[in-house]
Amino acid sequence: MAWFEDVTVGDRMEFGPLTISREEIIAFASEYDFQPFHLSDEAAAQTHFGSLSASGWHTTALFMKMMLAAMQKRPGFQEASLGAMGIDELRWLRPVRPGDTLRGVSEVIATKSSRSRPEMGVVTSLVTLFNQHDEPVLTMKPITLIRTRPL
Template identity: 35%
Template sequence: MTAFEDIETDRWQDLGTHRFEAADIVEFARRYDPQPFHLDAEAAKRSVLGGLCASGWHTAAVFMRLNIDHQQREAARLSAAGRAVPVFGPSPGVADLKWTSPVRPGDVVRYRQRVTAKRRSASRPGWGLLTTEVEAVREPDGERVFSMGATVMVRTDEA
């Protein structure tokens, strides 16, 4: 990313991949989403999902981690090049959050996002709003497993 004015729209950014392991799936579920199809392989076989799978919230949390890692790499790259580094704020919300296919133990999922629109905030001087599209696909088949839209606050230069 660059300073607000330089942020490109409609360009996909690869955030990287994550391999979902059974132990991590169960641990996340135990702490945050304790449903049988996330906790117990035998119970999961009898569920509508047909086997152990990651919580959708787990796939969303991995997106957030990869997104922040990407922001930090981009900040270091821009800073080293002597360019302005964006300052991100909170997200006022998400839209159209979808989990479209179960993520199983051993699945490798690739995440990416793009900015689809940007505008200056009418109510918060010095801040802009980015509208983003996020998707995650299983490798190697490319099946989408997770998607959402999000709004993100970012400082503008007049602050």
């Protein structure tokens, strides 16, 4: 099991790759973010996007998918996770297009023991998603809760 006490500032986790299709972009947008530039090239051509791009929320969901897949490969990591308190400084830096292949890096930037909940600690990370050209497409700082080692 990966306990809070084992997490240190500077710890890194890489995850991905994951390639996104036109169909996935349109399906997500149709359900959750049905702005025209996420649904068709024609509509996107009338905006600064120029062509179909994934919703930022879809890109954020793809981060979660890749991160959980990476966590499941490391014994105890997913079991230690107790969810998240939120995300600070979420930024969508570049459009994600059909056929883009994403990968990510998460680096621990802060840890703090919980005063009110001794069974958990708080971990803040800096996450960056990159496309296949190594251009950052998303950055954010998730604030997660991790189990402490039982007494």
